[in-house]
Amino acid sequence: MRVGITxxxxxxxxxxxxxxxxxxxxxxxxxxxxxxxVSCIADGPDSWFAETVLQHGGxxxxxxxxxxYRQGLxxxxxxxxxxxxxxxxxxxxxxxxxxxxxxxxxxxxxxxxLVDELIAVWDGKPARGYGGTADVVAYAETxxxxxRVLWPEGASR
Numbered sequence: 001m002r003v004g005i006t007x008x009x010x011x012x013x014x015x016x017x018x019x020x021x022x023x024x025x026x027x028x029x030x031x032x033x034x035x036x037x038v039s040c041i042a043d044g045p046d047s048w049f050a051e052t053v054l055q056h057g058g059x060x061x062x063x064x065x066x067x068x069y070r071q072g073l074x075x076x077x078x079x080x081x082x083x084x085x086x087x088x089x090x091x092x093x094x095x096x097x098x099x100x101x102x103x104x105x106x107x108x109x110x111x112x113x114l115v116d117e118l119i120a121v122w123d124g125k126p127a128r129g130y131g132g133t134a135d136v137v138a139y140a141e142t143x144x145x146x147x148r149v150l151w152p153e154g155a156s157r
Contacts, residue, residue, distance in 0.1 A: 001030055001031075001034050001035055001036070001116055001117065002036045002038060002114060002115045002116045002117075003030065003035065003036070003037055003038065003053075003115055003116065003117050003118075003119060004037075004038040004039070004111045004112060004114065004115035004117070004118045004119065004145075005037065005038070005039045005045055005046055005049040005050070005118070005119050005120075005121070006045075006046075006108060006111075006118060006119070006120050006121070006122070006133050006136040006137065007019075007044060007045025007046065007049075007119075007120060007121025007122065007133055007150075008044065008045065008121060008122065008123065008133055008157050009042060009043055009044040009045075010044065010157070011044060011045075011157055012157075014155075015152060015155045015156075015157065016044075016048075018152035018155060019045060019048065019121050019150065019152060020048050020052075022121075022150045022152065023045070023048055023049050023052050023119075023121075023150065024052050026119065026148070026150065027049070027052045027053055027056050027058070028056060030056070030058065032056050032057030032058050033057070035053060035056065035057075035058030035059065036053075036058060036059045036060075036061055036089075037049060037050055037052075037053030037054075037058055037059070037060050037061070038060075038061045038062075038063065038111050038114050038115050039053075039060065039061075039062060039063070039084075039111070040062070040063050040064070040065060040069075040104075040107050040108070040111065041062055041080075041081055041084045041085060042073060042077075042081075043073055043074055043076075043077040043080070044121075045121035047077070047080050047081070047084060049119065050062075050084050051084070054084075054087060059089045060084065060087055060088050060089060061088060061089055061090045061091070061092065061114065062084065062085050062088040062090075062091045062092070063091075063092045063093075063094075063107045063108075063110050063111045063114070064085075064091060064092070064093050064094070064107065065094055065096065065099065065103040065104050065106060065107025065108075066094060066096045066097055066098055066099040066100070066103040066104075066107070067093075067096070067097045068097060068098055068099045069099045069103070069107075070082075071099065072099035092110055092111075092114070094106045094107050094110060101129055101130040101131040102130065102131065103131075104131035105130060105131035105135060105136070105139075108131065108135070108136040108139065109139055111136075112136065112139055112140045112143060112145050113143070115145060116145070116146075117145065117146050117147075117148060118136070118137070118140045118145050118146070118147045118148070119147075119148050119150060120133060120136070120137050120140075120147050120148070120149050120150070121133070121150050121151065122134065122137060122149050122150075122151060123151055123155070123156070123157055124149070124151065137149075
């Protein structure tokens with residue numbers, strides 16, 4: 001089973017803890033021998049999911065939205081990003097250079113095209129900018145990829 005991830009970045013520590021539990025509970029339901037997690041490994045749910053898939057014994061594939069993507073992520077996240085990309089069984093690239101909203105959406109569209117199911121750590125609200133979680137969910141729905149929304153009850157971002 002090929003499972004992708006999209007989700008809100010910049011969540012509070014409390015929401016992070018709740019989301020990590022939800023992700024772990026969900027990932028444990030998959031057979032690790034058949035599980036391939038696909039992620040852009042940004043800070044937040046992308047990397048939490050990737051870590052959980054690897055801990056469960058699944059494989060990781062990474063989609064890099066742009067050549068300058070890593071530089072656009074927070075400096076504190078670079079070691080996590082580097083560790084995860086080094087463990088990836090495969091890395092997919094958009095061919096774009098600048099890490100823009102358009103590149104992020106292009107990367108997400110490639111991700112959706114690679115998976116059987118998309119997990120969305122999503123509050124159900126519209127995207128705050130092009131390429132946000134709501135846009136990725138909408139794209140998955142138009143292509144027929146099932147979306148499983150994970151959001152802690154009562155949480156906000």
